Amino acid sequence: MSVLINETRMTVESRSINEGFSRVAVAAFAAQLDPTVEELSDIKTAVSEAVTNCIVHAYEKQVGKIYITVGIYENQTIRIKIRDRGCGIENVRQAREPLYTTKGGERSGLGFAVMESFMDKVTIRSNVGKGTTVTLTKQICGRCKND
Amino acid sequence: MSVLINETRMTVESRSINEGFSRVAVAAFAAQLDPTVEELSDIKTAVSEAVTNCIVHAYEKQVGKIYITVGIYENQTIRIKIRDRGCGIENVRQAREPLYTTKGGERSGLGFAVMESFMDKVTIRSNVGKGTTVTLTKQICGRCKND
Amino acid sequence: MPVSIRNSQDEVTAIIEGEIDHHTATEIRKCIDESVERIRPKLLKIDFSQVSFMDSSGIGLIMGRYNTMKIIGGKVEVQNPTPAIEKILKISGIQKLAKITKTQEVSK
Amino acid sequence: MPVSIRNSQDEVTAIIEGEIDHHTATEIRKCIDESVERIRPKLLKIDFSQVSFMDSSGIGLIMGRYNTMKIIGGKVEVQNPTPAIEKILKISGIQKLAKITKTQEVSK
Ligand SMILES: Nc1ncnc2c1ncn2[C@@H]1O[C@H](COP(=O)(O)OP(=O)(O)O)[C@@H](O)[C@H]1O
Numbered sequence: 001m002s003v004l005i006n007e008t009r010m011t012v013e014s015r016s017i018n019e020g021f022s023r024v025a026v027a028a029f030a031a032q033l034d035p036t037v038e039e040l041s042d043i044k045t046a047v048s049e050a051v052t053n054c055i056v057h058a059y060e061k062q063v064g065k066i067y068i069t070v071g072i073y074e075n076q077t078i079r080i081k082i083r084d085r086g087c088g089i090e091n092v093r094q095a096r097e098p099l100y101t102t103k104g105g106e107r108s109g110l111g112f113a114v115m116e117s118f119m120d121k122v123t124i125r126s127n128v129g130k131g132t133t134v135t136l137t138k139q140i141c142g143r144c145k146n147d
Numbered sequence: 148m149s150v151l152i153n154e155t156r157m158t159v160e161s162r163s164i165n166e167g168f169s170r171v172a173v174a175a176f177a178a179q180l181d182p183t184v185e186e187l188s189d190i191k192t193a194v195s196e197a198v199t200n201c202i203v204h205a206y207e208k209q210v211g212k213i214y215i216t217v218g219i220y221e222n223q224t225i226r227i228k229i230r231d232r233g234c235g236i237e238n239v240r241q242a243r244e245p246l247y248t249t250k251g252g253e254r255s256g257l258g259f260a261v262m263e264s265f266m267d268k269v270t271i272r273s274n275v276g277k278g279t280t281v282t283l284t285k286q287i288c289g290r291c292k293n294d
Numbered sequence: 295m296p297v298s299i300r301n302s303q304d305e306v307t308a309i310i311e312g313e314i315d316h317h318t319a320t321e322i323r324k325c326i327d328e329s330v331e332r333i334r335p336k337l338l339k340i341d342f343s344q345v346s347f348m349d350s351s352g353i354g355l356i357m358g359r360y361n362t363m364k365i366i367g368g369k370v371e372v373q374n375p376t377p378a379i380e381k382i383l384k385i386s387g388i389q390k391l392a393k394i395t396k397t398q399e400v401s402k
Numbered sequence: 403m404p405v406s407i408r409n410s411q412d413e414v415t416a417i418i419e420g421e422i423d424h425h426t427a428t429e430i431r432k433c434i435d436e437s438v439e440r441i442r443p444k445l446l447k448i449d450f451s452q453v454s455f456m457d458s459s460g461i462g463l464i465m466g467r468y469n470t471m472k473i474i475g476g477k478v479e480v481q482n483p484t485p486a487i488e489k490i491l492k493i494s495g496i497q498k499l500a501k502i503t504k505t506q507e508v509s510k
């Protein structure tokens with residue numbers, strides 16, 4: 001693990017209107033790494049997936065708190081932790097499978113698949129009845145490299 | 148006091164690079180009120196002043212934590228609390244005076260004057276040696292009104 | 295309005311504007327379904343050229359419209375995805391269910 | 403570079419781009435002072451047309467340049483402030499120290 005350069009913590013309520021806020025706020029912090037437009041879009045999409053999962057799955061009908069920690073590390077790496085105190089995931093391996101969803105209707109079951117393909121690393125820690133922490137890691141090559 | 152509709156809390160470190168992040172993040176949350184470009188710019192400017200004061204005055208040479216709470220209330224009102232655990236202000240009335248600054252050089256002493264003229268209300272609570280809380284309140288007329 | 299609709303005989307074109315996430319998808323879905331139910335077209339074209347952000351909720355949206363169109367015997371076409379949206383479409387394998395096309399003219 | 407500089411005889415024009423806050427002001431100040439010290443102009447024009455955000459650090463920047471120019475016997479002119487910047491200039495009373503002007507041509 002490399003040295004932490006800068007960190008911010010945010011707490012948002014599990015209201016769907018905060019999906020947009022969360023990804024924009026994380027992107028504003030990530031901007032310090034001077035990412036490309038594509039890297040920024042990848043980060044926003046992955047954050048949107050993880051935050052939406054807290055709202056749709058973890059807390060479902062209640063309003064709970066979502067804890068977001070964003071850290072910038074020495075080797076141009078960003079690590080985003082998204083934590084809820086919701087229902088938890090019984091079978092994490094199954095949850096990660098593309099197209100697997102416990103909600104029919106308009107959920108595609110692709111949330112974790114998108115996070116995995118847009119970030120370098122996705123870890124999930126979950127305890128049923130206690131909550132879930134998703135950690136997203138990505139190294140930013142950035143715009144400077146092309147100068 | 149009217150009903151709280153949505154709230155977010157953020158913690159940032161007192162590094163000057165976080166001035167930009169803080170105002171963008173608050174503006175992203177304020178966007179829920181559908182503010183005009185001018186209202187959004189007013190909020191960003193006031194937040195920038197208060198956060199900069201934590202960095203320049205409250206913590207000066209150390210790195211401390213800045214606590215930002217943003218609340219959206221029923222009557223289209225936004226309330227932003229910016230708190231530090233820094234040196235505190237000895238004479239708050241004097242600090243509010245336009246052009247008053249304890250730092251010469253490039254500080255203009257206009258931080259509080261700008262906050263006051265860009266927001267509806269500015270309150271300052273401060274304890275020497277313990278820290279300062281600045282609360283900025285503004286009612287948003289917004290874009291909808293003109294439709 | 296997050297969606298503007300153009301109808302021609304047997305076709306509905308829905309041009310989505312702005313961001314597609316779980317929050318905005320509800321209204322977008324309602325707009326599209328209202329036209330589809332009224333017109334019962336053979337082809338539903340969904341245009342993504344004006345979409346500034348999309349997460350997997352957009353895939354859910356397309357899949358949902360695919361299911362509705364299947365019931366009424368019609369098809370879905372995905373038009374003008376931006377590069378960022380193409381990336382998500384690729385992960386989803388949605389191209390097996392809906393044709394992805396690019397029109398020459400820039401949609402407005 | 404957050405500042406582009408144009409020199410003509412007796413004049414330095416500094417066109418600031420992007421955001422002016424306490425964080426960015428340091429580098430902007432260095433850029434301008436370097437030119438002023440080298441050229442020692444009679445007039446320093448600072449152009450704000452490309453500035454997307456400014457807080458009171460921008461006033462500190464202008465006041466600081468006013469002080470330097472006074473020492474070398476010159477003046478400061480504030481050019482093309484945006485409406486948001488005009489609002490802050492008004493609070494500051496800086497117009498007593500520096501002329502605020504608008505040029506016809508749009509600065510690039
Ligand atoms: N934060 C969470 N809390 C509880 N369950 C979750 C959480 N995130 C994901 N899940 C479970 O994992 C499944 C797969 O998630 P995902 O791949 O994002 O697809 P989708 O959100 O479309 O269902 C979800 O259907 C849900 O059962």
Ligand SMILES: Nc1ncnc2c1ncn2[C@@H]1O[C@H](COP(=O)(O)OP(=O)(O)O)[C@@H](O)[C@H]1O
Pocket residue numbers: 196200201203204205206231233234235236242243244247248249250254255256257258259260279458
């Ligand atoms: N958060 C704070 N902690 C300690 N002192 C502060 C804080 N905010 C403001 N001050 C004091 O109040 C004075 C006036 O602040 P302000 O009007 O923002 O002008 P400036 O920041 O340009 O000095 C500062 O010079 C400083 O002494």
